[in-house]
Amino acid sequence: MAIEDDVLVVGGGVAGMTAALAAADTGASVRLVTKSQSTLRHASGLVDVLGYADEELIADPFDAIADLPADHPYAKVGVEAVRNGLERFDTITGDLYRGGHTETNALLPTHGGAVKPTARYPASAAAGLASDERDVLLVGFETLSDFDAPLAADHLRAADVPFDVRGATVSFPGTPRADAKITRYAHALDEDDDDERERLAGRVERVHEGEARVGFPAVLGESHHAAIRAALADALDADVFEVPMGPPSLPGMRLEAAYERALRDAGVSVVRRPVDGYETDGDGRLTAAFVERNGQHIPHHADAFVLATGGLVGEGIDSDRGGVHEPVFDCHVPHPADRYEWFVDEPFGDQPYPRFGVVVDDDLRPRDAAGSIEFENLRAAGSVVGGADFAAECSGTGVSLATGDAAGTAAGNDTQ
Amino acid sequence: MGTRTEVLVIGGGSTGCGVVRDLARRGVDVTLVEKGNLTNGTTGRMHGLLHSGGRYAVSDQASARECIEENRVLRDIAGHCVEETGGLFVKRPEDSEEYFQEKLQGCRDCDIPAEVLTGEEARAREPYLAHDVEKAIAVPDAAIDPFRLCVANAVDAENHGARIETHAEVTDLLVESGEIVGATIQHASGKGPREHGTPGEEEDIYADHVVNAAGAWAGRIGDFADLDVAVRPSKGVMTVMNTRQVDTVVNRCRPKGDADIIVPHETACILGTTDEEVGDPEDYPEDEWEVDLVIDTLSELVPILQEARTIRSFWGVRPLYEPPGTGTQDPTDITRDYFTLDHAERDDVPGMTSIVGGKLTTYRMMAESITDHVCEKLGVEAECDTADVPLPGSEREGDIEAAMERFGLRSPVARRSAQRLGSRTEDVLASCEPNPVVCSCEGVTRAEVQDAIEQAGTDLNAVRLRTRASMGNCQGGRCAHRMAAELHPEHDEESARAALDELRAERWKGQRHALWGEQLSQAMLNHALHGATLNEDGDPARTDTTVEWDAFDDGAGADAEDTHATGGDTEGAHGD
Numbered sequence: 001m002a003i004e005d006d007v008l009v010v011g012g013g014v015a016g017m018t019a020a021l022a023a024a025d026t027g028a029s030v031r032l033v034t035k036s037q038s039t040l041r042h043a044s045g046l047v048d049v050l051g052y053a054d055e056e057l058i059a060d061p062f063d064a065i066a067d068l069p070a071d072h073p074y075a076k077v078g079v080e081a082v083r084n085g086l087e088r089f090d091t092i093t094g095d096l097y098r099g100g101h102t103e104t105n106a107l108l109p110t111h112g113g114a115v116k117p118t119a120r121y122p123a124s125a126a127a128g129l130a131s132d133e134r135d136v137l138l139v140g141f142e143t144l145s146d147f148d149a150p151l152a153a154d155h156l157r158a159a160d161v162p163f164d165v166r167g168a169t170v171s172f173p174g175t176p177r178a179d180a181k182i183t184r185y186a187h188a189l190d191e192d193d194d195d196e197r198e199r200l201a202g203r204v205e206r207v208h209e210g211e212a213r214v215g216f217p218a219v220l221g222e223s224h225h226a227a228i229r230a231a232l233a234d235a236l237d238a239d240v241f242e243v244p245m246g247p248p249s250l251p252g253m254r255l256e257a258a259y260e261r262a263l264r265d266a267g268v269s270v271v272r273r274p275v276d277g278y279e280t281d282g283d284g285r286l287t288a289a290f291v292e293r294n295g296q297h298i299p300h301h302a303d304a305f306v307l308a309t310g311g312l313v314g315e316g317i318d319s320d321r322g323g324v325h326e327p328v329f330d331c332h333v334p335h336p337a338d339r340y341e342w343f344v345d346e347p348f349g350d351q352p353y354p355r356f357g358v359v360v361d362d363d364l365r366p367r368d369a370a371g372s373i374e375f376e377n378l379r380a381a382g383s384v385v386g387g388a389d390f391a392a393e394c395s396g397t398g399v400s401l402a403t404g405d406a407a408g409t410a411a412g413n414d415t416q
Numbered sequence: 417m418g419t420r421t422e423v424l425v426i427g428g429g430s431t432g433c434g435v436v437r438d439l440a441r442r443g444v445d446v447t448l449v450e451k452g453n454l455t456n457g458t459t460g461r462m463h464g465l466l467h468s469g470g471r472y473a474v475s476d477q478a479s480a481r482e483c484i485e486e487n488r489v490l491r492d493i494a495g496h497c498v499e500e501t502g503g504l505f506v507k508r509p510e511d512s513e514e515y516f517q518e519k520l521q522g523c524r525d526c527d528i529p530a531e532v533l534t535g536e537e538a539r540a541r542e543p544y545l546a547h548d549v550e551k552a553i554a555v556p557d558a559a560i561d562p563f564r565l566c567v568a569n570a571v572d573a574e575n576h577g578a579r580i581e582t583h584a585e586v587t588d589l590l591v592e593s594g595e596i597v598g599a600t601i602q603h604a605s606g607k608g609p610r611e612h613g614t615p616g617e618e619e620d621i622y623a624d625h626v627v628n629a630a631g632a633w634a635g636r637i638g639d640f641a642d643l644d645v646a647v648r649p650s651k652g653v654m655t656v657m658n659t660r661q662v663d664t665v666v667n668r669c670r671p672k673g674d675a676d677i678i679v680p681h682e683t684a685c686i687l688g689t690t691d692e693e694v695g696d697p698e699d700y701p702e703d704e705w706e707v708d709l710v711i712d713t714l715s716e717l718v719p720i721l722q723e724a725r726t727i728r729s730f731w732g733v734r735p736l737y738e739p740p741g742t743g744t745q746d747p748t749d750i751t752r753d754y755f756t757l758d759h760a761e762r763d764d765v766p767g768m769t770s771i772v773g774g775k776l777t778t779y780r781m782m783a784e785s786i787t788d789h790v791c792e793k794l795g796v797e798a799e800c801d802t803a804d805v806p807l808p809g810s811e812r813e814g815d816i817e818a819a820m821e822r823f824g825l826r827s828p829v830a831r832r833s834a835q836r837l838g839s840r841t842e843d844v845l846a847s848c849e850p851n852p853v854v855c856s857c858e859g860v861t862r863a864e865v866q867d868a869i870e871q872a873g874t875d876l877n878a879v880r881l882r883t884r885a886s887m888g889n890c891q892g893g894r895c896a897h898r899m900a901a902e903l904h905p906e907h908d909e910e911s912a913r914a915a916l917d918e919l920r921a922e923r924w925k926g927q928r929h930a931l932w933g934e935q936l937s938q939a940m941l942n943h944a945l946h947g948a949t950l951n952e953d954g955d956p957a958r959t960d961t962t963v964e965w966d967a968f969d970d971g972a973g974a975d976a977e978d979t980h981a982t983g984g985d986t987e988g989a990h991g992d
Contacts, residue, residue, distance in 0.1 A: 042941065043949070048948065057954060059964070098974055107965070110949065111897075112952065114957065114958075115963070116948070126971060129971050145852045246945050312937045321932050347921055353936060354940060391946075391948040394951070
């Protein structure tokens with residue numbers, strides 16, 4: 001039986017899922033093919049739009065987007081696409097996220113004790129806002145080496161935050177194995193089989209000195225996070241928040257779950273297989289992508305395609321000693337011929353490699369080295385698109401939302 | 417104000433650490449100064465080969481005999497630093513049969529156990545050897561951890577009353593009436609373990625005798641007293657693979673040449689090397705062609721190296737020396753032998769002896785030789801016992817099973833901890849409860865990191881060398897901030913931050929030479945973690961920026977109910 005859809009999205013991160021949902025909204029039939037777990041679990045779960053421009057911390061990202069260089073993905077899609085992407089995000093995530101009440105960036109404490117600018121933040125992190133002047137107690141667990149609460153507190157003081165902050169380390173109830181995964185803490189609190197929530201609250205009460213806010217590493221449950229926070233808050237008589245951390249990221253997993261629900265509700269079919277080839281009509285249009293299944297290459301036909309395979313981390317952009325390439329549709333990726341020009345010597349210098357990606361036109365269609373459209377019916381979204389260092393400027397999810405929404409909508413409209 | 421010691425040893429590489437141990441064990445009051453951390457120079461920048469002597473069995477049989485002798489000694493006294501991998505000299509079809517036979521005969525002449533293997537037998541031992549490898553000679557090469565070795569020597573010296581000062585740079589020699597009587601030392605922080613952010617002090621150390629064991633830097637020390645110590649530093653690249661493609665040392669069986677050795681080392685393999693004379697041991701080009709050369713050439717022996725992941729490259733400088741007037745052009749032809757330069761005899765400047773040349777495998781023998789020389793000058797008659805007494809950590813087999821049981825660690829973590837710590841396993845692991853893993857790539861626990869911090873202070877690169885934390889695939893991407901956190905609260909937040917920044921810079925330096933394929937992906941992930949999730953690059957504390965806090969969202973105006981009670985539980989979420 002032939003597999004045939006209006007739109008085929010390749011890639012299952014925020015950009016791909018957003019593109020699939022946007023395309024489905026136009027009435028198109030949509031299939032999403034993704035080769036692996038989403039990189040969402042690697043991300044903090046914060047939704048950055050634009051935190052820095054010209055290395056300056058900015059409070060209003062929308063204001064700054066207008067001044068970005070022409071090759072920046074935001075400049076390609078325009079500021080309205082950013083707003084559309086965020087609106088879609090707010091609809092999908094509902095109560096799970098905050099920040100939509102203002103266009104101003106929020107500053108949130110990091111697990112290292114710095115602060116970072118972001119546009120949307122998990123509800124679980126909301127009470128941790130650095131511009132809130134109420135006192136904070138940070139609580140770490142002695143078996144969890146990723147978050148050292150006393151050090152983070154001292155660091156926040158060094159950053160001159162406008163509130164008093166103190167750190168304390170407690171042992172997590174049930175003394176998890178010394179090298180337990182982060183998800184073990186979350187599951188223990190989710191299941192609460194041995195009253196872990198109450199016992200944790202009891203241990204924190206002993207170090208709590210009445211601070212209005214109490215922050216924990218982001219391990220407060222995967223499924224029942226709101227109930228866990230509420231239980232801790234009631235017991236401590238304080239607002240409770242999570243400090244987002246590195247992989248594996250519970251807020252990232254919760255966000256992934258929300259998107260998966262949205263995909264199900266929108267009737268998008270999801271195929272968890274690698275794409276390993278494509279075919280064209282010989283006239284510049286893609287007709288199918290091949291999906292590998294048990295050694296066979298199954299053609300997945302569509303009228304429009306969206307490439308959202310991620311950047312260097314998601315392996316949407318690949319490289320070897322000879323060069324940098326886009327492995328699925330072999331789109332052009334500009335890069336210096338000498339690999340010693342892919343980086344600069346300062347770790348936080350102006351690195352070229354984070355900007356590697358395909359070059360798109362204003363309609364997000366990848367262009368080849370000569371500037372011609374690679375395929376009439378292919379658009380790209382997310383960090384496979386080059387031109388932005390999303391880590392340095394804190395813009396990652398925002399770019400995925402804006403380009404995903406724009407690419408998916410355009411792909412869907414083309415087929416209707 | 418000056419301090420006194422009988423002997424001042426300059427240089428904390430293998431030679432200096434060997435000398436300070438030997439002198440201390442003979443009852444001499446000795447101080448060692450090193451401008452970086454221990455092994456900062458050449459010792460910490462080599463491929464970790466414990467020579468069987470096979471490498472020199474044709475060209476330099478005297479060195480070959482010394483190597484096999486010391487190889488046996490180190491297996492006895494430094495068991496916890498040595499991995500008995502064995503080694504192969506591998507012959508490809510285009511390599512000379514005549515040379516293969518010479519190598520075999522040379523090994524036999526020098527009492528190096530040597531066994532000829534057919535290509536099939538060699539591949540049975542190392543399955544990734546190229547299918548057209550014809551035959552091989554098996555010899556008792558091994559892998560040695562130079563960091564652990566030097567630290568063990570230094571610890572033993574301290575246990576016998578020696579003073580060890582790292583981050584203590586010699587800025588001048590003290591010369592009185594034509595005699596060297598000591599040196600001026602600039603401490604990077606206070607005396608003892610390093611403390612970031614603590615201003616240093618200058619100290620004159622007076623000594624009856626000075627030993628210049630500064631290796632490739634020995635010429636610079638000599639310059640302070642207008643002595644000509646003509647060390648000819650020669651650089652070589654070492655490229656680190658992310659896994660062990662071979663478990664045996666693999667050498668190419670041909671006369672000499674670049675890119676002819678693969679040394680398995682802990683979780684990695686190290687490919688080496690190149691050989692080019694440089695003017696300055698600290699400032700020389702680290703070239704792309706060198707990395708390409710070792711990968712491409714060694715792929716002829718082990719083809720999967722061509723596509724394998726490298727995690728970084730580093731360079732070291734050999735402290736080659738030849739007596740004035742020898743005039744060898746090609747650095748690969750300069751002898752690997754060592755020389756004792758008594759400046760009283762040679763230059764009519766008493767008070768100092770320089771030791772130059774040599775190699776790690778024979779460090780103990782070199783140390784014994786110069787210690788004999790110094791003791792003769794001082795009139796000390798004690799005998800050398802360093803060939804017989806095990807180093808700290810190697811006194812008895814670390815009880816791996818017991819450690820695993822007692823400390824409830826996953827077995828690979830405990831096994832690796834025990835391999836690193838040897839007979840100190842119980843003591844170190846018992847010091848910390850609970851004992852979570854800090855570096856998951858290398859399985860390094862908090863107890864080991866704390867033990868290393870006690871020795872090295874806030875120098876996280878020294879902690880790294882002692883524990884291997886941050887030396888795996890992620891190159892500190894996920895654990896660097898955790899290592900820094902272990903400094904706190906013993907050391908303050910600012911020190912921990914400075915130490916983290918220094919470690920990150922050091923890790924990046926080597927990764928730059930491995931930025932393609934999976935390691936470029938890793939670099940991007942690290943960039944995202946450090947630059948976005950942790951936002952270390954935009955951190956107000958680091959960038960010294962004043963934030964206008966009230967220009968940002970403070971939560972006011974959010975139409976949500978109270979923040980803690982809402983936020984949509986996600987039933988049916990999955991993942992682990």
